[in-house]
Every structure is written in C-alpha cells, then in structure tokens.
Amino acid sequence: MNQVPITALLAPLRQALASHKQIILEAPTGAGKSTALPLAMLDWPELDGKILMLEPRRVAARSVARFIAAQRGCELGAEVGYRVRGDSKVSRHTRLEVVTEGILTRMIQDDPELSGIALIIFDEIHERHLSTDLGLALALEVQSSLRDDLGILAMSATLSGLPLTTLMPDAKLLQSEGRSFPVTLGYSAPGKRDWLEHMGASLLELLSGKGMLPEGVAAGTVLAFLPGKAEIERLAGVIAERLGERLGDIAICPLYGELGNAEQDRALSPDPSGRRKLVLATNLAESSLTIDGVTLVVDSGLVRQAAFNPRTGVSRLALRRISQASSTQRAGRAGRLAPGYCLRLWSQEEQDRMARAEEPEIARGELVSMALECAAWGVRAFGELPLLSPAPSVNETLAWELLHSLELVDAERKLTPLGREAHKLGCHPRLAHMLLKSRLLARELDDPLLAPLACVLAAILEGRGLPRLGADISNYLRFGTTGQSAQQVRQWLAKLGLSADLAQVQREAHPRDMGLLLALAFPDRIALARGQQGFLLANGTGVSLDESDPLSQAPMLVVADFGETEGRSSGRIWLAADFDPRWLDGPLAFLTLEHDHSGFDEAKGRFVAERQLKLGQLVLKRTQLQSVPRALKTAAWLDRIRSKGLGQLNLDEDFQQICQRLDLAAELLGGDWPDCSEQGLLARLEQWLAPYLEQVNNLEQLKALNCARLLEQGLNWQQKQLLDEALPTHYPMATGTRAPIRYEADGRALLRVRLQEAYGMAQTPVLAQGRLKLTMELLSPAQRPLALTADLASFWAGPYVEVKKEMRGRYPKHLWPDDPAGTLPTKFTKKKTLANSAD
Template sequence: MCYSDVISLEQLPVHSLLNPLRRAFGQHNQVILEAPTGAGKSTALPLAMLDWAEIEGKILMLEPRRVAARSVAHYIASQRGCAIGEEIGFRVRGESRSRATTKLEIVTEGILTRMIQQDPELEGIGLIIFDEIHERHLTTDLGLALALEIQGSFREDLKILAMSATLSGLPLDSVMPEAISLKSEGRSFPVDIIYNAVSASKNRSQHQSHSQWIEHMGRCILDLLKGDNAASEGSDDLSNGSLLAFLPGQGEIMRLHDFLASRLDLNQFSLCPLYGNLPAKAQDKAIAAADDGKRKIVLSTNVAESSLTIEGITMVVDSGYKRQARFNPKTGVTKLSLKRISQASAAQRSGRAGRLAPGHCLRLWSQEEQGRLLKADEPEILHTDLLPMVHDGACWGVKSLCELPLLTQPSQANESVAWQLLQMLDVVDEQRKITAHGQQAYELGCHPRLAHMLLKAKSLSTGTGSDELTGLACLLAGVLESRSRSRQGTDIGNYLREAGQGESGQQVRRWMKKLKVNMSLSEIIAGAASSDIAFLLALAYPDRIAKSRGMSGYQLANGTGVILPDNDPLSHVDWLVVADFQESEGRTSGRVYLAAEIDSAAFKEQLSFLVSTKNYCGWDESKGRFFAETQKCIGQIVLSKTASKKPEPSQIKAAITEQILAKGLGLLNMDDKLVQLQNRVKLAAKLDSEHGWPDIDDASLLANLDDWLGPYLGDVRSLSQLKALDCYTLLLNCLEWDKQRRLDSLLPCHWPMATGTKAKITYDDSGRALLNVRLQEALGMAQSPVLANGKLTVTMELLSPARRPLALTADLASFWQGPYVEVKKEMKGRYPKHLWPDDPANTLPTRFTKKKTFNAKS
C-alpha cells in the first residue's frame, strides 16, 4: 500500500484512540469505531493491536475488496518489517499468503463466512475487525450476523470491532446495543470541489448520452492536466500531481482510456486502469507510486473509493455514476443499470484527493443535483440475488434469514425465490432443512447452481469408469465463475480451453481434486461433446432452457425474453440452455452472453424429469370464451397440448387472474370513483402516516389480487361479468369502518358551500385536492378550505356561470385582491345578469342571477 513514508503512524488521528480502545475491550467485547477517511483505522490500528495483551489469538480484518485486502496486508507487513505471509498475511478468493502462525490476517468478507461454517467456534481467533462496514455488502452483513451468533452462543470471549467511515444510516445499535462507541477525527487535507455537469438534450438517445458524458469527462481531464480548468486556477499542485477518475465499470474505463491515450503524450503520462477483474500485478501498478517520472492517471471503479491511498493523487474527477446490480425475482436474473452515487459515496471519492496533500475534485454533475442524491447507498441485501446467502443460512441451520441478527432485513420476494430454487436443486428439503446434497454442494465453494451440476455429474459418472462428464462440469463451472473472459461469441464451448488457464484453471483443478477426476484438462477438452455441455448446463439452469420465438429471440422457461446478437452462430437454433444473461435498463429483453444448443429429444430422455404435466385454462380472444387443455411444459414453455373438458370454476378463476396480470387492471371496472379512493388513501398515508393506511395503488392491487379480488371470482364465468364487479366497494371494504370514517373526515369528497351546494373535491395522483365551484358561490370566502387537520390547502378551480374554468388558486385571499379584477372586467360584459362585485371577499355568495338574488332578498 502506498502511504507516504513522511507521515509516521503516530501522527495519524486514530493513534489517540489506541488507549481508549484498549480500555473499551477491557470492559466489553463489542466496539463500534467511527473513523473518517485518513484516520489510519485500516493500517495504524491493526498494526498496534498486534502487541496488545488484551487480544489473545489471531486478528482477522475484513476488507470488502481483494485489491484492498492485498494492499493493506503488504503495507502493514512492510511497517512490521516482516515478509508477507509470515506474521502478516492475507486470504482472498484464488490467492492465500498465510500460515497457521500468522497473527494478523486480512481477508475478504466471503472468506470469514466459510471459516465460520467450517469452525463455528473460530478456534484461535481473538478479534474480528469489520473494516468499511458502511459499504453494506451482502457478505459484510452476513459475516457480522454470523460473528454475533458465535459470540452469543459459543465464544463470549470473541472480540468484534465494527469500523466505519460514517455511522449515518448504519443501524449498528440494533444488533450491537451494548457495544462501546468511539470516534476518531479524520486526517485529510482540504479539497476544493468544482461542479461541471454535462449538457443534456431531450432528443438524445441513451447510447449517445452515455458516449457524451464519457467524452465530456475525457475533455475535463485534459483541461485539468493542462491547467485550463476552473479547478486548477491559481494552483501549482496540479501541475505535478496525479489524477484519479471514478467511472462505473470496466467498459467505461476502457473507452475513456482509449480517448485519453489518443490525446496525451504517453511519455509524460501513465494511464492505469483499476477494477476488480484486473490481474493482481496490474492492480499493484495502479496503486503504486510512479517510479518512471510520469504523472499517473488512474481510471478506477469504486474499488478505489475507500481503504486505498494511491500515492501522489491530488486530483479526482468523478463521473458520479456507479453500476448497480438489482435482482429481479420475477425473472430470476440480475439487471445492471447505471445509477447516480449517494452523497456519502461522493464524499468518499472526493476525499481521495486530500489523503496526502491539498487537492481538487471535479464532479461531473450540478451542485443542485448533489442535493438530490441519496444520503447513503442502499444495502445490497435489499436488491441483490440472495441465493448464495440463503444457502449459507440453510447450512447454518436457519429456515429464514430473519432468524439472523442482520443490520437490515432482506427483500422477502428475493429470499422466497432463493429458497424455491434451492429446493428445486435438492439443496434444501420442503422444510428448508439442508440436505446431504446441499451440504456437499456448500463444501465445493461455488455458486449453488454450479455445485449442484458438479455433484450430479459426479453421481452420473460413478460406475461408468469415466470421469469425463465430471471433468467437463468442472471446466464449465470454471468458465462461469471466471472474473474475465475473452470474446468468442455466446457458445460456452468456445471458452473451455481458457477456463483451464490462469486463476480459473487453478480453481478448476481444485474442483477436480475434490471430485477425484483422474483425467487431464486437455483430454477433457478434446472429448467434450456439445450434447454433454447442454445437459450439464440444464442441470444448473433448468429455469433457463430457452425456446426460439423466431425473429423476436427466445423465451426462457421462467418466462423471460432474451436475445442473441444476429451474427452469433447460436442465434438461429431452436433450443438453448442459457447460462449467463443480463437484463439492462431500457431493454425489453435480456442479452445472452453464454449458452449452449440443446436437442429437444433430450426432454424425452435424460432431461425428461424437467417436463411437467398441468391442466391449463385460458381465454380464447377469437371465440370469446374460456378453454381448458392439458399441457406438457418445461416451466412456462409449452412442449405440447391437448384439448380437455369444460374448465372448472377454479380453473376459470386462475385464468382470470392470469389475464389481469397480463393485460392490467383495465379488465376491471376501475372507474373514477375508485381512482379517487386510491388517491385519497395514498394522500392519507402521507399526511396521516401514524394510522397505518394500506397500499391500494395499481401495483399493490396487482400484487395482491388473490387477497382483495380472489374471493369474489367464484361466480364469474366471463370477462363481461368481471367488468360488472363493483371494485370500488370491494376496495372500500378493505378499510375498516373507523378508517373509512377517518378518510371521509380528513379528505372528504365534497365541501359544503355557504349557498348549500356540496362542491365536488377531486384528488389527483400528485397529491392535490381540487374543488370545482362557480365563482359566485365562493364570494365571501376569505381563504381556500384546508383539509387533513390543516396539512392540505384545497386548490380552488373557480368557474364561470357556464361552468367553464376562470381561475385556479390555492390562495383565495390573494386572488380576490389581484387576478379577480381582470376576471371581472372580462366576465362582466359576457355575463351581465350575474354578480361581479367590487368587494368579492365581503359579498354574500349566491347560486342565482342578480335578479333572482334580489327577489330572494326581497
């Protein structure tokens, strides 16, 4: 790690907390430490702890990223004066430099979880340090939960230190209520922040916009390096300093790299990419001090956001974007989308420029947008694929993740999908108890899908005298777990040879050793048959068997649509098994990255167990009636169907629900009265939140059809009968009687005017209450009506005698004093028989003409 040798560890702010921290561990085994960027918590603190008598046993420190784990370990070892792998070591996926006598071991978060599963008492471990816990990675939350379980059950003496750059929005008190909290000041230099947003265009496509901000970023970097930017005015530091640029992913890094490489003198500047999939040597080059006299430009993802100090950085250029993976439980796949970072992340990034000297940060968004960013990043547990985590939970013995002391409870939908898939793969039984197969799968140390495939291949190979199928399964798993691949099309068979090389090759050999495969990789590759590849992938991805839809791509067994590039050799085959695909923002179909062709004959032979028979009821548009048939299916793909007898009421009910989910709530009687009820309840939930109003918006109604609509479908036999259902009353009855009365009181549908008229109040989906009334009936009103216990002012839509709109105002007093004068001038001549007084605020209202009003008074 490249910390300046000029600054001694004793000068770092965290040094003042060493004694208080020792005293804290003398009183309690849980400590929470808040230490901002530059405090020295990742380096000075564990280095000092090596000599503390209070800590008996090995110290484990968790880092969220491999590059940080390796760098921190090397730096502390150098400060300690020992070789890496002796007293100081590290362990990351695919690389370990540690031994039994190692006193401080830096590990990535997933390593800890496996250590706990293998040894629930963590024998020999005295302290676990969770560094950068604010990043809220899935493995961080799980590792902390399991460590707390151990501390509470087996190891009361185990010490836990949770460290964070910020505690804002971090609910550590909920799982560590008795922990002692300490706070350190940061050690960072001032950073000037400049905003320079890329100009927007409404007519620009997403691709053009994406290319434009990368080009904008490139030009900003060139200006900074030349001293032509506002951030560099009056500063000599920038003429010699290095630059760190934050981008969302590898693709953007390489595009910016190419842009800069063609415009910079590479004899003066060194361009260094930095991302997770980069080989270790290239990562080391990016974070090491430049020793060739060149100024360094580091193009990084958020791996450089925390725990790393890159020598010589005085400038940060921040794109403001990150690539977020969000799991879709309906399709069972993760969608990647470009998202704005949070304010906390922006602060971390800008702080990189002030770690060793005063610096400058250029943010490529507006200062106004900065205020609209989320305060902190969402925890991964809310939006990521929970399958590996649920597998961990099952191995630990829980039947729901809520049984663990988690900082944040997971998405219920995502967790439910994970348990269902584990049951399909025979990893857990119907009671969510881990099976022997599931335990063996966990010990293989790979994704549950791939572990299932490996074990099934081994089982099928037993007794055949050949390990070829098992070896092929190991190679396929190597392809799918590889952190980087070449581009050789979507056919997974093209990647077998490279899967046997480098880091992935080492992992393949470890699996082969565990599964006792006595063949060489070259023999396995030479004998690999496409039918075997497809069969093995179908074992791992039964929900991703795909049938061609002609020109529109393929349909997966889980119902998702996917596409392949037109020129790909697999783009015109009838059947595929898709091993890797992703959904992207703005695209209706996912893009396939890895697949294999499969012969449909396999569904009658070795894959016949995937075929199910079901009775289906649907709606025939052409004949206008429901029909029933027996289908043979793989998931949602229909292989064959035969007509059956008249559908049963229960089948029709299921078919109606399917139609509504497919075509929307428009099939129901969603009249204006019902829409008004939805808008009123939504507004009540906002203005009267303490009373717990239900969600009855369209999305919630679709998600809960069985609850509110299902009980009333028993006698429905046609879509016309469905349309006749009084859905307003059904929804109103979802509210208890006291809630109905409270809603009418808070947000009434009518307002009593002094004239006796009950003026209608309309609520729109933006939260506005609109009262329509003729202007003459509003005379004498000093202010607009106020609803919801004074929290909502009604907007008055004042109408002409012919009930045409004249004015719209939520401030009636101001209207009478100003705009009314112009309205009166225009309307008095058009409606001379009606009242247009000079003092409207003090005139009695009327529903009649002047003559009728006068006669009534007489």
C-alpha cells in the first residue's frame, strides 16, 4: 500500500485538513484513494472522531471495508466496518465506517450535528448517484450552519463535467497521478450481427487463446461489462455450453447488485481451485472494486438505464450507449495490476460520438424519496439545497404532488405528522404510507394480520433478485417472510409497535386484503380492464399483462410494479393484486369523486350529459342527466374543438385578417397581444370563445359564429384603438376611397387601388408607426392588376413609363399624365375629372 500514487499526497492532504475543511481530490483509477488514503487517516491524531466514507455501491462498500480491515489486521466491524441497507458490520469501537444506500442521509437527518464525526469522505462522486448528491448537499448544510469543524473530502476519478469547484469554491484542490499500466485498446463492432452473440464469440476467442493478445499482456482474468442481469445469465449459459470440456479450467463468475454477498465475494476473490476467471459484470465493476487478476476487459459499451417518465409516473428501462468517461473507467480495469488489453465492441468512430460523461441521476430519476428527505430537512424546494445539479422542474413538482396526495406533506410542503412517521420508517414514501395506514385499518376492520401483511408486501417490493413467478404478488409471499426480507419486516413491525408470526401471515394472507393494502401505496395505479387492450390505470396509463397470467381475467387490479420499454405502446405489468371494487364503498371511498360530464353525441347530433363516479381517470359508474347545464355544454364544446381542431369553426377571410394584424402588432409594436397561432388560440379558447358557446346547441350554430368579431371583442379598448390606427383594414385615399388592405402570412400588407387614385403620392405609405411599408397593387380602370410595388417613387420614375404607353391606347378616356407624382388623383375619366375641376 506504500507504493500507490496517493501516498505522495498524504502529507499535503494532512496539511490541507489543518487549514481547509473542504477538499477536492482528483485521483484516477489505481491511485489508491479508496483504500490507502482512509487506511493512512486512521493514524492521524488530528482527526479526533470517526471517519465516514460514502461508497455509491454496496459491493464496493463491503469490499473496501474488508480490505482496509485486513490491512489493519483487525476484525471487520471492529476498528473498520461498513453499513449498507440490510447489512452492517460496526461496533462502538469503529473509527472508519464505510456507508452507502442513503445511510449517510439517514445519519444526518437523525443527528444534524453528526456528533463524533470528524470527516466525511465522498468517494466516486463522479458517478453522480442521487444519494451521493443529496448526502453531499446535506453535509455542506451541516458544515455551514452547525459544524464548522466538520471536514468534507470529495474524491473523483475526474473533474471533467463535474461542477465541484463551483459548488465548493473555497475548497483546496489536490490532484494525484493514477497508478495504471498501459492498456492497449482494440475495437470490434458487431456490424449486422447480434451484439450479445458477437460478445460471446469475442470472449470465447480470448478464453481459448485464439485471439491474439498485444505483446506483454498476460492471459489473466477476463472482465466483461454487460448491461444487466438478464444478459449476464444468457451469456454465461452460452459460453458454458460452447466451452464444453474446457469449462473445468474456467470459473464463470457473475457480478451484479442483486447477487448475495457470497456470490459477489466469489467474483472478486481468486478462484479457490486456481482456475482462470471470467467475470461477467454490470457497470458496478467500474467503481472502487479490486477484482483479482484482471488483465483483459471486453466492453459491450452498453448500460441499462432507468429514466423517469413524468407522464406515467414510472421509470422506463432502456439500453443506452455508455459515455466516454465510463469507457475510460472500464478500460482502466485492465491495467490495475499489469499491462492490459481492452476490447471495445464498437467502432472508433462511435467512440468519438459518445457523450463525454454520464447524465446525473437527479436529471433522470424519480424524486419522491428525495422530496421527503427535503421536507424532513425543512426545505420546500430542491433549489434551496447546495446541489451539484438542478432537478427537472416537472419531476420535482410531481414528487411533491405525490407526497401531498399521500398526506405526507401539507400544501406548503411541510412534513405532516404522518409524514414524520413515514420518514422514520426509511422506505419509499408510497410503502411508508401503506404501512402506517394499514395499522389504522387493522383497528377499524379488527384484523391484526393486516399491518404485518403490509410489511411483507413492502419487503417484496423492495426486494432484489425475485424469480419470475407471474404477476400475482401472492406468489411471492414466501420471499417476504424469509431471509433478509423477514429481518426487514420485523424492523418495520417494531417501528409500528407490532409483532406477528410471519408464517401465519403468509398462510392466512387473502388476495382481497393485498389489493386493499397495495391501493394505499399505489392509488394512482388502480386499474380497470378494457377488453383485449389490457388495463387502464387511474393515472391514465395503459398497461398489459400476458394472456396466460390468471390476473389477466380480473376486472380490476392494483399494479404495484410495471415497466416501460422502448418500442411498446403500453407498460408491462410485473407485480399486481386483484382489487375488490367494494373497498371503494368503504375504507377507500375517499379516492373517488363524482363528476358531471357532457359530450357531443355524433350519431344523435346533440349533447348528452352524465354524472360519473371517477377514480382518477377511471369511470366506475355513469348516470344519465336529463338536462345539460350550460357550463357543461360549454366545456363539452371546448373539449370537442380541442380534440378535432379549429376547423370546426368559421375561420373565414375576416378571421384570417384579424389574426394577421394581431401577429404583426406583436412583432412590430410590442406589448401583450393575443397569440393567434393554432396552439395559442386553442390554449385561450376559454377567453375568446367560451362566453359565446352557452347558447350553441348544434354544429350549424357553431359554424355560424362570427369568430373574427369574437376574437376582436376580446381586445381591450387600448388594444383596439392602437390596432385600428397602426394596422387598419382600409387606407384613406385622397379621392375619398377607402382602399382595402390585405395582410398576408409573410408579413406583407397589400393595398389594392386603381392607379389613377395613387397620383400625387410621391412615396409609398407606411403603417405600424413607420415600421411597415405598404405594398401597392395598382389596378387598371377595369380593376385588373397593372403593377406591384413597395417603392412608389421608383415605380413612377421607371416602370410607369411602359405602363402609361400601353394603357393610353387601351383606356384613352382615362388620365395617363407624364408626371404622376405631381398630378391630382382621380377616380373618374378625363372628361369628368376636367368637369369636376371646372366646378
């Protein structure tokens, strides 16, 4: 450990801690920042208190803690320990505690002064996990207001694209060299071949020795990066089959988050039989893990990433190309111990097009739990915290709205008494609401097993690595009553002040009760069957279920878990329970709402109205109304116009002209003018059209509305006066004629007038306070177009000469002077003009 590059920074770092309480350390892969640094800090007497180190992943937290404990020669859980969700090895003697999975956030919330903590280390901060971003923000808040002696050390493999120095401008910046051996890069795109098949063939070449390795690279452990568990299991099966008899020489080791501790340790450690290893891993192997003997990396270049969809309220899983930063991290794993080789299963050109860094989780994840943490901390918006990146406003708003609907925060986003209890439970707010409400319902319904059953369901929903046993959650009860899940159930029961025989809970669980309980957590996911098209959720999302699944025949469901995938029009149900609608007449009646609805019956040609009992967007019951209230009729017309478009209205030439004038007014005059685009008109139907719809009973009457006049009546007096003055419908000629002006879509204003009436005009008239020149369409005495000009002076001096020659012969009775600009205008023949002049 004394040979790793980070040792060169130990003295400067120790000095920096004496004068700075915020330090940023940039140290590439292999520098020893996750192991040698905290190991050395245990011997620094000036750190008078415990050291907390945040690792984003559970596997890394356990691995790092075990390694440092071994280096100190102590038992894990003594001087060095770890704490992750569902597993911990700590004692009152622990001085270095490696934590993850929101544990740090919980510690800060429980003890804002962080009593006994001297330093918090944030490792692998460049991975931008949501819990890391939130933990750092809360730690900075504690440091600035309660503990100015608290040290914060933020460590990252790279600062590229990471705004740490902006968030902590006074922090001391230290940089370390990485310790890595040269890694030769190779590229092999699959072309038209299936990428997983191509990856399997590439791995078999390396394992069989057929693939040529660069000079100096030993055939050690092969680390392969894949998107997820499904691909790992599929590829492991293919390779095992292809290796055949040689399989005895190769240890195939999966490595992903859902694996148990023993299987994860097997992937990290040397093979007990001395076999060569093939480690098939997700992107968790990018972090602070040391995998024995890795000299070869095969990278699929793919990651399965969840992105929250605010429309449906769930996260959509999709395969994504990794970033350049991630590809660098993965390649670096091959050079930790010796010269290595990384085979990238894409082209060099693709590498150059990849994003520089991964998108932070706060920008794409569900934010409900974070909103509850913010409420518990006493802030009303994420922006009040010193976060590395802002959250999307729509995702944040939806998170607060869900907490409010679950009665966990009030209208001012303050934690309610129920919200305080929910936060103490330490689970997702939806599940916390189910647990707390189940305790109340158990008393009302005199059912002592109801709350324990809720705890079992919550453990199933928070569990990892469940087998596929269909969508019915009752098929998974045994997984919620055994192992770590049972331990979690008992912890929740203790916090609720309850106890139960879990075997009895599993044995006596009734599907009707499961539907009730899940509805407390997912009221927006109560679903109604819709024939062959699956189910419609209360939030308006369509979901489907395999026809062979028994739940597919249920009239109503509660969907606890469903997913969206690219290329599918509806979500896929993963976990659900049958729902008894009679609960909506009892303890869940508060979820329903009576709503009067009116619509236009196309077949009958008239309006119909009904009173609906609704649950979200689900209509549970309909009762016909004998008469249609005016307000309902107006709302129905507006719905119809919005769904079918403005084409149902009388959008005649007058309407087009008022719209063109208003658009020009907004462009040339400034100020607040109505938006006359289709989107703008539809958005403002309530303002300009709705007041006139109450008496409209059929389509003919709708079509008869003078929409141009209605739109103009929506202007205030000042707007009307300014529009008529600056952009009039007619132009007053000296002859007394009010010549019409046509406003066109390209912004041109066209004045149509007989040429003789334009005599005496030296320049083209202007509108809009001098900002718009009229384009003059000059007509013959027979009202035929002669010329089009926006520069009257140039026309008189040039083209008019040719027009005059031609028109004198065709219209000899009319005036065609040589000096039109100096001639009095007329709308009569020469004889009548002279007679008028004589008079």
